[in-house]
Amino acid sequence: xxxTTLEDLxxxxxxxxxxxxxxxxxxxxxxxxxxxxxxxxxxxxxxxxEEIANRGLNDQYNIIETGCNGFCAMGxxxxxxxxxxxxxxVSKKNxxxxxxxxxxxxxxxxxxxxxxxxxxxxxxLQDDIPFFAHQMPRVLRNKGLINPESIDExxxxxxxxxxxxxxxxxxxxxxxxxVKISGMRxxxxxxxxxxxxxxxxxxxxxxxxxVLCNADEGDPGAFMDRSILEAxxxxxIEGMIIAAKAINASQxxxxxxxxxxxxxxxxxxxxxxAREYGLLGDDIFGSGFSFDIDIYQxxxxxxxxxxxxxxxxIEGKRGMPRPRPPFPAQKGLWEKPTILNNVETLANIPQIxxxxxxxxxxxxxxxxxxxxxxxxxxxxxxxxxxxVPMGTSxxxxxxxIGGGIPGKRKFKAVQLGGPSGGCIPEQHLDxxxxxxxxxxxxxxxxxGGVIVMxxxxxxxxxxxxxxxxxxxxxxxxxxPCREGTRRLLQILDKICDGRGKPEDLDALxxxxxxxxxxxxxxxxxxxxxPVLSTIRYFKDEYLAHINEKRCxxxxxxxxxxxxxxxxxxxxxxxxxxxCPAGAISWEKKKPAVIDKEKCxxxxxxxxxxxYDAIF
Amino acid sequence: xVSVLHPQHPDITNDMWNEIDEVIDGRRSQPGSVIAVxxxxxxxxxxxxxxxxxxxATGLNLxxxxxxxxxSFYSLFSLKPKGRHTVKxxxxxxxxxxxxxxxxxxIQNEYKLEEGGTTEDRRFSLMSVRCLGACGLAPVxxxxxxxxxxxxxxxxxxxxxxxx
Numbered sequence: 001x002x003x004t005t006l007e008d009l010x011x012x013x014x015x016x017x018x019x020x021x022x023x024x025x026x027x028x029x030x031x032x033x034x035x036x037x038x039x040x041x042x043x044x045x046x047x048x049x050e051e052i053a054n055r056g057l058n059d060q061y062n063i064i065e066t067g068c069n070g071f072c073a074m075g076x077x078x079x080x081x082x083x084x085x086x087x088x089x090v091s092k093k094n095x096x097x098x099x100x101x102x103x104x105x106x107x108x109x110x111x112x113x114x115x116x117x118x119x120x121x122x123x124x125l126q127d128d129i130p131f132f133a134h135q136m137p138r139v140l141r142n143k144g145l146i147n148p149e150s151i152d153e154x155x156x157x158x159x160x161x162x163x164x165x166x167x168x169x170x171x172x173x174x175x176x177x178x179v180k181i182s183g184m185r186x187x188x189x190x191x192x193x194x195x196x197x198x199x200x201x202x203x204x205x206x207x208x209x210x211v212l213c214n215a216d217e218g219d220p221g222a223f224m225d226r227s228i229l230e231a232x233x234x235x236x237i238e239g240m241i242i243a244a245k246a247i248n249a250s251q252x253x254x255x256x257x258x259x260x261x262x263x264x265x266x267x268x269x270x271x272x273x274a275r276e277y278g279l280l281g282d283d284i285f286g287s288g289f290s291f292d293i294d295i296y297q298x299x300x301x302x303x304x305x306x307x308x309x310x311x312x313x314i315e316g317k318r319g320m321p322r323p324r325p326p327f328p329a330q331k332g333l334w335e336k337p338t339i340l341n342n343v344e345t346l347a348n349i350p351q352i353x354x355x356x357x358x359x360x361x362x363x364x365x366x367x368x369x370x371x372x373x374x375x376x377x378x379x380x381x382x383x384x385x386x387x388v389p390m391g392t393s394x395x396x397x398x399x400x401i402g403g404g405i406p407g408k409r410k411f412k413a414v415q416l417g418g419p420s421g422g423c424i425p426e427q428h429l430d431x432x433x434x435x436x437x438x439x440x441x442x443x444x445x446x447x448g449g450v451i452v453m454x455x456x457x458x459x460x461x462x463x464x465x466x467x468x469x470x471x472x473x474x475x476x477x478x479x480p481c482r483e484g485t486r487r488l489l490q491i492l493d494k495i496c497d498g499r500g501k502p503e504d505l506d507a508l509x510x511x512x513x514x515x516x517x518x519x520x521x522x523x524x525x526x527x528x529x530p531v532l533s534t535i536r537y538f539k540d541e542y543l544a545h546i547n548e549k550r551c552x553x554x555x556x557x558x559x560x561x562x563x564x565x566x567x568x569x570x571x572x573x574x575x576x577x578x579c580p581a582g583a584i585s586w587e588k589k590k591p592a593v594i595d596k597e598k599c600x601x602x603x604x605x606x607x608x609x610x611y612d613a614i615f
Numbered sequence: 616x617v618s619v620l621h622p623q624h625p626d627i628t629n630d631m632w633n634e635i636d637e638v639i640d641g642r643r644s645q646p647g648s649v650i651a652v653x654x655x656x657x658x659x660x661x662x663x664x665x666x667x668x669x670x671x672a673t674g675l676n677l678x679x680x681x682x683x684x685x686x687s688f689y690s691l692f693s694l695k696p697k698g699r700h701t702v703k704x705x706x707x708x709x710x711x712x713x714x715x716x717x718x719x720x721x722i723q724n725e726y727k728l729e730e731g732g733t734t735e736d737r738r739f740s741l742m743s744v745r746c747l748g749a750c751g752l753a754p755v756x757x758x759x760x761x762x763x764x765x766x767x768x769x770x771x772x773x774x775x776x777x778x779x
Contacts, residue, residue, distance in 0.1 A: 218745065316648060378708070603768075
């Protein structure tokens with residue numbers, strides 16, 4: 001196809017918008033994100049196509065496989081337009097009924113609707129489900145709506161208009177100015193102002209510059225970048241084109257996690273389509289500006305999310321960070337001026353350019369503007385992606401949108417910011433999400449992973465878990481991180497094994513302070529956060545492990561006796577039935593007994609006992 | 616193409632060597648391509664024996680230590696042969712909170728498998744991996760390319776039995 005012009009964009013939008021403004025059109029949107037694929041959305045889609053054909057409804061309905069819908073725990077998800085009826089956990093068995101009842105007779109299939117965990121009521125429309133109703137989708141505006149493998153559908157949602165505006169009508173300074181006005185701060189975690197970063201790189205001398213996209217989403221519990229790439233890959237590409245124009249770069253790389261095969265495939269398709277349309281390559285929009293993007297796959301190293309390490313990795317070396325300055329904006333990839341932005345940051349850029357920086361800054365707090373996507377998971381009813389304005393309270397995210405804690409268990413803490421973050425307890429739940437406010441309570445915004453933990457979580461074990469992660473992912477270049485995190489882990493292991501001593505707590509805090517001060521890169525400097533925040537808020541749990549050799553949450557295997565309290569045992573026999581080692585004997589109307597010789601300490605009995613009788 | 620003598624290795628057939636050479640030739644002029652070459656070669660052989668690493672180093676005109684350094688740094692690369700099926704347990708935070716630890720220890724106990732190890736019959740290799748981004752399905756286990764969600768310990772047997 002010849003070079004795309006503004007007229008082409010408008011024409012494509014006109015032709016396609018009837019489909020994507022689907023409130024009016026008949027569409028069946030089936031979620032094709034990683035989560036829904038895993039729960040079987042592909043066979044469901046095939047079945048749907050077959051069933052629709054059998055009924056002769058082909059001409060009436062568009063069947064679209066969208067990117068990640070965001071409500072990941074409810075997959076496979078099917079949304080029926082017009083109206084936007086939301087069906088969850090749709091299986092092949094349900095399809096016939098949905099087609100017969102809903103599509104032919106216009107009756108909603110009750111049993112596949114979302115059931116509110118609090119009111120127990122079924123809610124038919126997607127927009128009425130609290131999980132969606134409280135959100136403000138900006139960066140996620142196209143998720144679950146467009147086909148991510150269709151560039152036309154992206155264009156129909158005003159796609160590439162921002163790039164057109166930037167390339168044909170805005171000098172680099174003006175682009176940077178708009179991004180500065182927007183108040184956009186890096187969504188990868190550190191929160192550095194994006195416009196300032198671009199300004200540095202724009203002013204750096206050099207004819208060769210690079211724009212990099214950090215899609216190495218390594219924080220466990222964060223999956224917004226994966227979802228954006230799966231649902232709306234063109235937004236990232238368009239963001240990169242605008243960034244490239246702002247600093248005058250001609251080549252971009254997307255450094256993507258190898259663990260995200262679907263995201264990489266969709267991204268490659270999107271790049272191919274953009275090239276076909278002349279939106280990547282030479283002389284884009286006839287503006288004389290040229291830019292192209294290649295994908296670079298990571299190889300499984302968490303530290304490569306750090307900017308200097310990521311650049312080393314693209315150069316084909318061990319991904320180890322180096323001291324800054326010089327900053328990448330001066331000397332980055334192959335020693336050339338480089339900017340590196342996170343997926344979510346870049347996906348916001350097209351709308352900032354199209355609508356203006358002030359539009360973006362109109363929501364948010366004093367220091368944190370716009371919206372942020374959070375990946376809510378763990379012990380919470382509604383697991384998925386949540387985009388809310390900055391300044392929303394954690395309580396709103398977890399209870400109003402997340403639907404609270406499953407079962408009758410109580411909330412204990414929320415972990416924010418991945419391995420560099422911290423655990424926030426109940427008393428700080430009203431903290432607004434804002435880079436500074438979150439830091440005050442001992443966590444960081446990070447990439448936006450929100451992991452909710454209920455009372456069955458042992459906080460010492462969580463600290464140990466994060467330290468295990470960090471010390472394994474430490475690249476080993478600087479001593480404070482390499483040795484320090486290993487010592488922290490050893491002390492935590494000792495405490496979890498029941499060998500802790502009272503002075504260990506002081507040692508943890510002292511060591512943490514040194515690592516924070518002395519480590520080379522962000523990974524090391526923030527590594528002690530999970531330890532410090534759990535000591536700060538859950539010191540009594542540490543003391544129970546150390547002084548009483550007791551794990552209050554019953555998670556630390558070494559501190560459990562694997563005995564059954566005959567008083568509490570309700571003689572149901574469930575533990576005996578489930579024990580894989582056959583170590584529990586039980587007869588009707590008698591409490592069960594564990595044979596310690598046979599017991600493998602696998603914890604199955606603990607997880608199945610409803611009466612808390614095993615200790 | 617420069618003709619290179621192939622080292623002998625029981626796990627690498629002649630066809631594989633030819634494929635490997637194609638990969639190296641295609642990427643030789645591309646700066647920083649060593650990680651991509653290693654990835655593609657591992658996909659051909661299943662792992663990276665030392666003889667293969669040496670061959671890649673020669674082919675890309677890099678020192679053997681440089682290439683070995685890359686292999687040992689990234690967790691994607693394996694120096695040891697893998698089983699027919701790779702079982703990856705996600706030990707991201709969400710999966711951890713939801714109890715992957717118990718699932719993992721069930722597999723270890725029942726299949727006499729260590730983390731990073733392979734069963735004697737080379738049926739399964741067990742790996743723990745960092746967050747797969749499928750937190751909505753936690754705890755998650757991936758066998759080969761199939762994602763299994765909500766894997767509680769007592770579901771393990773039924774799932775693994777599907778893989779001979």
